[in-house]
Each structure stands twice: as structure tokens, then as C-alpha cells.
Amino acid sequence: MHEFIFHPELTCLLPKALRGHPVVCAVAPHQSIKHAIEALGIPHTEIGPVAVNGQKRPISGRLAPGDRVEVFPPAPPALTGGNPPRFIADAHLGRLARYLRFAGVDTLWKNAWDDAELVAIAAREGRIALTCDRALLMHRTLPAGCYLRSRQPRTQLAEVARRYALALCGPQASRCLECNEVPLPVAKTEIAAELLPRTLAAFEQFWRCPGCRRTYWRGSHWQRMQAALAAVDRARPPISSSSAA
Numbered sequence: 371m372h373e374f375i376f377h378p379e380l381t382c383l384l385p386k387a388l389r390g391h392p393v394v395c396a397v398a399p400h401q402s403i404k405h406a407i408e409a410l411g412i413p414h415t416e417i418g419p420v421a422v423n424g425q426k427r428p429i430s431g432r433l434a435p436g437d438r439v440e441v442f443p444p445a446p447p448a449l450t451g452g453n454p455p456r457f458i459a460d461a462h463l464g465r466l467a468r469y470l471r472f473a474g475v476d477t478l479w480k481n482a483w484d485d486a487e488l489v490a491i492a493a494r495e496g497r498i499a500l501t502c503d504r505a506l507l508m509h510r511t512l513p514a515g516c517y518l519r520s521r522q523p524r525t526q527l528a529e530v531a532r533r534y535a536l537a538l539c540g541p542q543a544s545r546c547l548e549c550n551e552v553p554l555p556v557a558k559t560e561i562a563a564e565l566l567p568r569t570l571a572a573f574e575q576f577w578r579c580p581g582c583r584r585t586y587w588r589g590s591h592w593q594r595m596q597a598a599l600a601a602v603d604r605a606r607p608p609i610s611s612s613s614a615a
């Protein structure tokens with residue numbers, strides 16, 4: 371038999387009967403640690419460092435009888451360097467995708483994609499799949515993913531921001547809420563015929579999406595979205611770094 375000890379952040383992914391205590395089960399000799407953990411309900415995308423009898427071990431490794439396995443959630447990303455994460459959200463996460471795009475985070479979303487298409491795009495483009503569907507995250511070819519515990523879009527946004535150390539109200543440009551392209555500044559004279567006189571009178575700066583041609587300005591909708599993002603940023607514990615405060 372083998373003993374598995376899961377970090378508290380992971381126990382909500384286990385069946386109820388297996389929570390709150392070490393899980394004792396038999397793992398076949400040919401099964402990898404990854405397969406054994408997924409068989410208990412935790413997708414490989416949610417598995418961080420694993421220690422076997424106190425020694426760090428890759429999840430592709432095998433177990434010996436009596437091994438004690440400690441499983442941790444993924445470590446937060448390094449705070450410096452590297453490209454910002456890019457995401458692909460599943461069909462149920464349209465509102466989360468819009469929040470992320472508003473925050474300038476590259477996020478694909480289309481409610482017509484099925485699981486196989488989503489996994490293929492994620493693999494081809496190196497995107498992290500966002501989903502509340504554990505089965506989707508267990509696709510063998512999915513390179514990276516994030517299981518969202520909440521069903522509430524703003525709480526989901528906070529989960530993603532925390533796990534990937536995203537500053538939602540940073541200096542990055544917003545992306546188009548409809549198609550994920552980056553809107554570009556456009557002269558007021560160019561879009562005057564499309565907008566209401568009161569909008570033209572109230573605002574000087576406008577942006578146009580090169581993908582879907584939608585026009586943006588910082589009106590009441592922009593202010594509500596900005597306030598929502600700022601509230602998520604404020605509610606998070608500050609991102610710690612090695613430098614002194």
C-alpha cells in the first residue's frame with residue numbers, strides 16, 4: 371500500500387470520503403505517480419512539487435511498496451522575467467475571459483469550442499486552460515491548466531490573479547473584450563459618425579479594435595470594470611518578493 375498526503379489547497383479536489391486524513395491506497399507497479407494522483411481526482415495541472423519519503427520526485431516516477439507521498443499545489447511563478455501567461459478559457463467562463471481581457475491578459479474564449487479543440491489550441495499555442503471541469507484538465511496532451519474552485523466570475527478572477535501573480539491594474543493595455551486583440555488609439559474625427567453626440571462631447575480619447583472594429587472609450591462601463599479589478603487587487607495579500615518592503 372501507499373500513503374498520500376495532500377496539501378490543504380488540494381483536498382477539495384478529492385472525493386469527500388478521502389478528505390481530512392492521509393489517503394491509503396494501492397498503486398500498481400506500472401502506474402506513475404501522476405496517474406495515481408489523477409485516479410484520486412486531482413488533475414495533473416494541479417499537481418506541484420511531490421515528495422516521496424521526504425525526497426523530491428518527478429510525477430512521472432514510480433512508487434515502491436510502503437512509499438509515503440506528499441503532494442503540493444503548483445508553486446507561484448517567478449516574479450521577474452519570463453513572458454506573461456496566456457490563457458484559453460472554456461465555454462462556461464465568458465465573464466472571466468472578459469475580466470482578464472480588460473486587465474490586458476491574453477485570453478482566448480469561444481463558446482463553440484469543444485474540449486478536444488480547446489486542448490489542441492492550448493497545446494499548439496502554449497496556453498493555460500482555465501476551467502471548472504476536472505476531466506478537461508486530465509487530457510493527456512494538455513500542457514498546463516488551472517482548475518477554478520469558484521463558480522463566481524470575480525472570485526475566479528481572484529483565483530487566477532493569485533495563482534499567476536497577475537497585477538490586474540498594471541500599466542498594460544486592455545484587450546478587446548469581444549475578440550482579445552489590443553485596441554489602438556483612434557482620432558475622434560474618424561469615429562464621430564458612429565457615436566452618440568453626448569459620448570463625443572464627454573470623451574476625448576477613443577480606441578478601436580483592429581480585429582472586430584469595436585470602439586472603446588472610458589465611460590461608465592470602463593469605470594465599473596476598473597473598479598471590479600481594483601477590488602480584486604486590493605483584496606489579495608501583497609505579492610511577496612525577496613526584497614525588503
Ligand SMILES: [Zn+2]
Nearest residue numbers: 546549579582
Ligand atoms: Zn475586437
